[in-house]
Amino acid sequence: MTELGNxxxxxxxxxxxxxxxxxERVKRTFExxxxxxxxxxxxADGAEASIVGSVATLNPGDQILATYRCHGYPLALxxxxxxxxxxxxxxxxxxxxxxxxxMHLVDPERGFLGTSGIVGQGxxxxxxxxxxxxxxxxxxxxxxxxxxxxxxxxxxxxxLNIASLWKLPIVYVMENNSYNVVTRSEQEDxxxxxxxxxxxxxxxxxxxxxxxxxxxPIAVYDVVGxxxxxARAGDGPTLVESKVYRLSAHGNLIAPPGxxxxxxxxxxxxxxxNREEYEAALRGDPVPRFRARLIEDGVLSAEQxxxxxxxxxxxxxxxxxxxxxxxxxxxxxxLDHVYA
Amino acid sequence: MERAVPTMDAELANRLxxxxxxxxxxxxxxAQLKRTMQVHGLIHLSIGGEGVAAGVCxxxxxDDGVYSGHRAHGHAIAKGAPLTGMMAxxxxxxxxxxxxxxxxxxVVDREHGMLGATGVVGxxxxxxxxxxxxxxxxxTDRITVVFFGDGAVQAGxxxxxxxxxxxxxxxxxxxxxxxxxxxxTSRAEHSPVDSVSDVVAPYGFKRATVEGSDVGAVWTGFxxxxxxxxxxxxxxxxxxxxxxxAGHYEGDAQEYRDELAEQEWAQRDPLARFQEQALADGLIDxxxxxxxxxxxxAAVEAAVEGARKSTFPTAxxxxxxxxxx
Amino acid sequence: MSHEIPYIAAINxxxxxxxxxxxxxxxxxxxxxxxxxxxxxKAFGSDRVRVTPISETAEIGMAVGAALAxxxxxxxxxxxxxxxxxxxxxxxxxxxxxYMSGGRVKVPLVLKAGYGxxxxxxxxxxxSIYSMFTGVPGLKVVLPSTAADAKGxxxxxxxxxxPVCYFHHYLLTLEHGDxxxxxxxxxxxxxxxxxxxxxxxxxxxGFMVGKALAAAEALASEGISAEVIDPRTLVPLDLDTILTxxxxxxxxxxxxxxxxxxxxxxxxxxxxxxxxxxxxxxxxKQVTALDATIPYxxxxxxxxxxxxxxxxxxxxxxxGGSPVATA
Numbered sequence: 007m008t009e010l011g012n013x014x015x016x017x018x019x020x021x022x023x024x025x026x027x028x029x030e031r032v033k034r035t036f037e038x039x040x041x042x043x044x045x046x047x048x049x050a051d052g053a054e055a056s057i058v059g060s061v062a063t064l065n066p067g068d069q070i071l072a073t074y075r076c077h078g079y080p081l082a083l084x085x086x087x088x089x090x091x092x093x094x095x096x097x098x099x100x101x102x103x104x105x106x107x108x109m110h111l112v113d114p115e116r117g118f119l120g121t122s123g124i125v126g127q128g129x130x131x132x133x134x135x136x137x138x139x140x141x142x143x144x145x146x147x148x149x150x151x152x153x154x155x156x157x158x159x160x161x162x163x164x165x166l167n168i169a170s171l172w173k174l175p176i177v178y179v180m181e182n183n184s185y186n187v188v189t190r191s192e193q194e195d196x197x198x199x200x201x202x203x204x205x206x207x208x209x210x211x212x213x214x215x216x217x218x219x220x221x222x223p224i225a226v227y228d229v230v231g232x233x234x235x236x237a238r239a240g241d242g243p244t245l246v247e248s249k250v251y252r253l254s255a256h257g258n259l260i261a262p263p264g265x266x267x268x269x270x271x272x273x274x275x276x277x278x279x280n281r282e283e284y285e286a287a288l289r290g291d292p293v294p295r296f297r298a299r300l301i302e303d304g305v306l307s308a309e310q311x312x313x314x315x316x317x318x319x320x321x322x323x324x325x326x327x328x329x330x331x332x333x334x335x336x337x338x339x340x341l342d343h344v345y346a
Numbered sequence: 347m348e349r350a351v352p353t354m355d356a357e358l359a360n361r362l363x364x365x366x367x368x369x370x371x372x373x374x375x376x377a378q379l380k381r382t383m384q385v386h387g388l389i390h391l392s393i394g395g396e397g398v399a400a401g402v403c404x405x406x407x408x409d410d411g412v413y414s415g416h417r418a419h420g421h422a423i424a425k426g427a428p429l430t431g432m433m434a435x436x437x438x439x440x441x442x443x444x445x446x447x448x449x450x451x452x453v454v455d456r457e458h459g460m461l462g463a464t465g466v467v468g469x470x471x472x473x474x475x476x477x478x479x480x481x482x483x484x485x486t487d488r489i490t491v492v493f494f495g496d497g498a499v500q501a502g503x504x505x506x507x508x509x510x511x512x513x514x515x516x517x518x519x520x521x522x523x524x525x526x527x528x529x530x531t532s533r534a535e536h537s538p539v540d541s542v543s544d545v546v547a548p549y550g551f552k553r554a555t556v557e558g559s560d561v562g563a564v565w566t567g568f569x570x571x572x573x574x575x576x577x578x579x580x581x582x583x584x585x586x587x588x589x590x591x592a593g594h595y596e597g598d599a600q601e602y603r604d605e606l607a608e609q610e611w612a613q614r615d616p617l618a619r620f621q622e623q624a625l626a627d628g629l630i631d632x633x634x635x636x637x638x639x640x641x642x643x644a645a646v647e648a649a650v651e652g653a654r655k656s657t658f659p660t661a662x663x664x665x666x667x668x669x670x671x
Numbered sequence: 672m673s674h675e676i677p678y679i680a681a682i683n684x685x686x687x688x689x690x691x692x693x694x695x696x697x698x699x700x701x702x703x704x705x706x707x708x709x710x711x712x713k714a715f716g717s718d719r720v721r722v723t724p725i726s727e728t729a730e731i732g733m734a735v736g737a738a739l740a741x742x743x744x745x746x747x748x749x750x751x752x753x754x755x756x757x758x759x760x761x762x763x764x765x766x767x768x769x770y771m772s773g774g775r776v777k778v779p780l781v782l783k784a785g786y787g788x789x790x791x792x793x794x795x796x797x798x799s800i801y802s803m804f805t806g807v808p809g810l811k812v813v814l815p816s817t818a819a820d821a822k823g824x825x826x827x828x829x830x831x832x833x834p835v836c837y838f839h840h841y842l843l844t845l846e847h848g849d850x851x852x853x854x855x856x857x858x859x860x861x862x863x864x865x866x867x868x869x870x871x872x873x874x875x876x877g878f879m880v881g882k883a884l885a886a887a888e889a890l891a892s893e894g895i896s897a898e899v900i901d902p903r904t905l906v907p908l909d910l911d912t913i914l915t916x917x918x919x920x921x922x923x924x925x926x927x928x929x930x931x932x933x934x935x936x937x938x939x940x941x942x943x944x945x946x947x948x949x950x951x952x953x954x955x956k957q958v959t960a961l962d963a964t965i966p967y968x969x970x971x972x973x974x975x976x977x978x979x980x981x982x983x984x985x986x987x988x989x990x991g992g993s994p995v996a997t998a
Contacts, residue, residue: 044791044969096791096968104968107793123795124756125725158509158724160502161756167500170538186725189705194724196512196549206548210505212538262844263790277706340971344963411740445773454772461739462768462776469764472729476736476744483718483742503760506729667770668808670777670832 010062010227012305018062018223019296019306020314022054025078026293027322028087029254032077032094032108036258036268039330042095043267046260047108050078052221052253053181055292058082059226060149060179060248063234067144069117071132072151074109076121079151083116087321088328099332105343125186126152126159129178133165136176136243147237148176149230154204154247155186158195163210166245170211173242177233180204180245181220183252188273208245220248221292251287354562359620359629360638362561365404366396366617367642369420372429375646376419376436385436387449388465392420394559397616398523398586399424401564402491405572411461411477411490413470416451417523418463421493426458429649439656446659447667468498471507471520478511478518478580489517489575496524496533499542511581512549519571520546520583523558543585551581558586559616562623589614672852673819678843681818681850682783683711685825686745688854690715696829697737699723700730700747700783727757734780735765735834743779743829751786751800751838765834766809777832781825787878787928788841789976793967799877799929799960804836805905805938811835811859812906816880818848820903823857831859840878860907864916868896871986872916874939875926876902879977883926886982897986905935913939914947921952922989926977931959956985 010018029049035042050057057078061070070079080090085101093100094108101111112120119135122128132150139146156162157180169176182204184191191198197206208215214236218229226248233244255270270276274284300306306314373393379385392399395417403412403424414421422432427443435442436450443455451465461477464470474492481488498504499522511518522542526533539545543553552574556567564586571582589611612618624630630638676684690696690711698704699721704712711720723730727748734744748754754761765778789797805812811833815821821839828835865880866887875883880901887897898916902908917923923943927936940955958977966972 045793045967046791046796100968102967104971105794105966107791107967109795110793110967123793124753127756155725158506158726159756160504160506160726160728162502163505164500164502167537171536187702189702189722189724193705193722194513196509199513200550202548202550210539210545210548212544262842265845334970335968337970337974340966340974341961341963413736442773444771444775447773448771452768452771454775456775461736462772464764466759466763469732469759472732472760473736473739473764475729476733476738476742477740478736479733480737480740480742503726503728503732506724506726507732509724510726510729510733667774669811670769670774670779 010224014062015300015305016314018058019300019311020318021058021061021082022223022293022296023314023318024087024321025054025057025081026051027318028077028081028090028325031091031322031326033254033269035326040266042330043108044096045107046257047094048075048257049254050075052183052287052292053078053250055223055296056179056181056220056226056248056250059223060230062223062227063231064117064147064149067117067146069119069135069139069146069148070151071119071128071135071148072121073125073128073153073156074121074123075153076109076111080111080113080116080118083113083118085113085116085118087325091325091329092332095329095332096334097329097332098335099328103339104335126156126161128152129156129159129161129165133169133174133176136169136174137172139175140172145238146175147234150176150178152178152180153186154180154182154184154191154195156180157204157207166208166211166213166243169243170213173240175237175240176243177230177237178243178245179230180247181250182247183250185252185256185273187256188277190278203247205245205247213243213245215245215247217247217249220250221290221295223292223296251290253287253291354627354629356629359624360634362400362404362565363621363624363630363635363638364642365400365424366561366620367639368429368645369396369399369423370617371639371642371646372419372423372432375650379437379650386438389436389450390417392417394525394589394614394616395420395523397561397620398521398558398564398588401561402521402568405565405569406459406491407488408457408459409486409488410459411474411481411488412459413461413474413477413490413492414463415467415470415494415498416463416465417495418451418453422453422455422460425455425460427453427455427460429645430652431455433646433649434653434656437653438658439653440659440663441653441656445663447664468494468501468503470494471498472503475507475511475516475518478516479514481517487576489519489572489580491519491521493521493523496522496526496542497536499545500536508546508549508581512551515580517575517578517580519568519575520581521568522583522585523588524585525588541585543583546583551583553583553585555585555587558588559614559619561616561620673849674852675847675849676818678815678818678821678839678846678848681822681848682825682839684850685822686829687711687714689826689829690719693743694719695742697742697744698747699744701725701749703747727753728760731757731760731782732764735760735768735778738778738780739768739776745781745783745829748782748784750796751784752795752798754782754784755800761804761810761836762807766807769833770809778834779832781828781835781837783837783839785841786838789965789972790842791967791969791972794964797965799927801836801838801905802929802934802938805935809833810906811904813837813859813904814877815839815903816843816877816901818846819850819855820857820863822850823855824903826854827856827859830856838877842878857903859904860909862900862902862909862912864898864912865901866897866899868898868920870896870920871922871924871989872898872900872913872920873924873926873982873986874900874902874913876905876935877928879926879928882977882979883982886979886986889979890983890986895986895990908939910942910946913943914950917943917947918950921950923951923955924958924982924985924989925955926958926982928960928977930962931957932962934959953989953991956989958982958985
């Protein structure tokens with residue numbers, strides 16, 4: 007891969023910070039503005055390095071499809087944070103006019119083709135997009151993001167088989183956070199139970215499989231970048247297992263109306279009583295880790311880093327304000343868009 | 347490929363040849379009956395697969411479970427299903443194994459451990475895993491076998507079932523009949539992985555590929571896994587390379603593939619191949635071989651006659667059987 | 672004797688009692704029994720109680736295979752829509768097997784799935800999709816609306832020899848109710864008359880039963896006497912109770928949270944039109960969700976769904992537009 011220049015490194019850090027701050031604001035909305043967010047949200051905190059390191063490898067025109075844990079990708083692609091927050095608040099100014107909410111963000115103009123709220127079901131969508139890219143011959147590459155739980159879905163194996171067979175221009179990025187909602191992967195995955203990297207699954211489809219430290223954006227950039235180059239060259243797909251640690255619980259509390267929604271503690275603590283695992287993950291938090299590295303390498307000064315932090319905080323405060331001030335949709339709009 | 351050295355004796359050779367002839371005679375008769383519309387519906391023949399059916403089912407007990415797919419006649423016959431009940435089922439008669447409600451693709455004979463066949467590719471895989479779970483929980487040494495084609499391997503439920511079978515160490519033997527054709531297209535159009543046993547490589551359990559037209563190789567390959575499964579091992583996967591002599595279904599014009607040259611077919615015809623070998627090895631003599639064939643054809647003919655004596659089910663039966671009482 | 676517990680606890684109580692009663696009953700599926708402290712796991716062990724990966728096709732297919740092998744699995748699907756991922760197993764395997772075998776096998780299993788989480792869960796987790804399964808001969812479809820029924824119908828579902836889709840409504844999860852102690856079975860195909868009345872028959876399912884009762888209460892103050900019937904099971908459907916009521920009232924309002932086209936409501940309307948036409952003094956009125964995917968945002972979501980006001984308006988309409996019943 008081409009060496010990342012200082013501007014690019016700072017861009018990566020900035021996007022990581024934007025995602026972190028956005029997710030913090032989503033989480034805080036449950037406390038600061040109860041009732042504003044309905045339903046279910048899933049946060050990407052902990053996966054910022056993996057997301058931005060991956061997105062940094064893309065060219066304009068490339069595409070991404072993802073899961074319900076979807077706030078990070080559009081932010082890195084340049085989607086307006088205001089519209090994203092308004093969507094999560096169910097407002098007319100939302101990215102999808104309040105029809106989708108947190109799990110169903112879409113921004114096709116920037117290549118974010120969408121998500122599925124059902125585990126694994128976005129993988130075939132992404133594979134179909136890669137098929138379109140292949141036959142259009144514009145050199146587009148698709149990134150398909152999903153979690154480790156998805157890899158037990160038939161949709162995963164069905165898709166990877168076809169992609170390998172057809173040499174589709176796609177990179178499958180599995181964000182392995184070791185949890186399926188509240189189930190640990192070794193409880194449900196034969197490879198995890200055997201202590202093997204999940205990238206080994208690629209061999210079933212005659213596809214390269216690589217495991218990378220998803221907390222290191224440069225490592226992710228190198229690995230995903232090589233896979234993207236391979237895909238763009240027409241040599242077919244790659245499965246990248248990006249090891250991340252989700253720093254929040256799977257999602258906010260699932261509760262019937264009347265019970266205040268909030269984020270419970272991470273499942274490592276709340277379900278398995280393993281505080282040490284969680285605290286170790288906090289010590290390895292990719293965002294401060296990358297900041298320290300950039301400062302140490304002389305790419306950024308501490309003051310510059312603080313400056314970025316304050317800009318990002320202002321941007322996300324504005325997104326919250328925008329969302330709160332955007333009106334709720336007119337009720338009868340519910341019948342729009344049923345048919346094109 | 348694992349080259350088999352079966353411990354073949356005259357008794358076993360006779361038994362295997364009998365089973366294979368019963369399947370061959372049955373399938374050839376079904377093809378005739380289909381042409382005259384005495385058998386209707388979608389018919390998938392297993393000519394060319396007799397070696398797998400005989401080599402696998404011949405080692406199973408009645409309490410071992412077998413799940414098959416749409417190409418199930420051979421497996422059912424080898425597992426012990428009565429020919430008359432089979433033929434009556436295919437002819438839609440009330441004395442058929444399933445009272446004529448299932449037909450060719452849905453043969454069930456629980457008495458002989460033929461637990462079922464499903465008409466949807468790979469739909470039997472998780473069911474077989476469920477049977478193996480029941481076997482394991484039951485605390486006996488019974489095991490489950492699931493037959494499927496290479497086409498089923500690309501269905502997501504194949505990997506879902508394999509993961510769970512591996513994770514829960516189920517006494518399940520996956521037997522893939524890789525005939526290189528998934529319905530109407532060749533395997534190369536379905537998967538970048540030629541050998542089905544390589545598809546399960548990530549799961550770490552024992553697997554093997556044998557020549558399916560060599561019943562001795564199937565017998566030996568399957569026997570090794572069976573012995574381990576009886577002792578609580580599992581799962582396992584045995585891939586049998588076979589050749590589908592007939593089209594995907596009866597009446598299929600097969601414009602999608604070239605016919606194997608007759609000479610090549612003779613080499614891959616499990617029945618002819620085994621009979622010649624057994625004769626050469628002195629395990630049987632010519633009159634015995636001829637007698638086995640004659641008996642098989644007579645048994646099939648008797649099954650046709652028996653089936654013809656059976657009536658068609660009453661229309662009311664269709665409504666009566668919607669729910670368990 | 673009875674005790675008061677939430678709807679969800681009543682479901683669990685039934686599964687627990689049936690597992691105690693019959694060691695062939697299994698309980699497996701997504702996001703259950705992930706720790707040693709899990710009450711099912713503690714009571715019945717990891718052979719009979721298991722978490723599975725998110726592999727619906729394998730989960731449901733294995734339930735079919737285990738059922739054919741003589742066990743009685745209860746599959747935790749978590750959300751009704753997840754059944755759609757494995758539609759083949761639900762629609763084209765479980766209910767077909769027994770029939771196609773000529774009655775030689777049976778497939779006793781329960782697919783337990785929550786539905787109708789109409790609280791901002793947007794388009795993929797809120798559907799009332801049970802009518803997709805009512806048209807599949809061989810499947811039974813159960814929709815408990817009270818804690819007692821949640822228990823009694825689950826017990827009956829587990830003992831039934833057929834595949835049963837057991838749909839519990841997410842918004843009823845914490846609704847408390849009186850539940851009979853010990854063994855308690857609610858038979859399938861017996862509707863409950865939740866409120867008696869003579870002017871109009873309201874048939875409501877699941878979560879809508881409560882809305883219909885609230886509407887009936889309000890209508891009573893206007894002098895309108897509404898009878899409210901809860902079918903409890905859509906397959907089999909107790910049409911007789913509905914027809915008997917319509918014979919008495921001459922008017923029928925159907926309330927269903929599902930979208931209208933091809934719904935349970937439409938099926939009941941057709942049956943009453945066919946078999947009870949001479950009893951009807953006014954056209955049948957259906958109050959259903961409007962035909963759209965449930966949107967995320969609250970006002971739009973509310974707009975699509977049936978509620979008390981829509982039920983009352985429909986009652987007024989079948990009574991001739993007058994807010995007061997004709998003498």
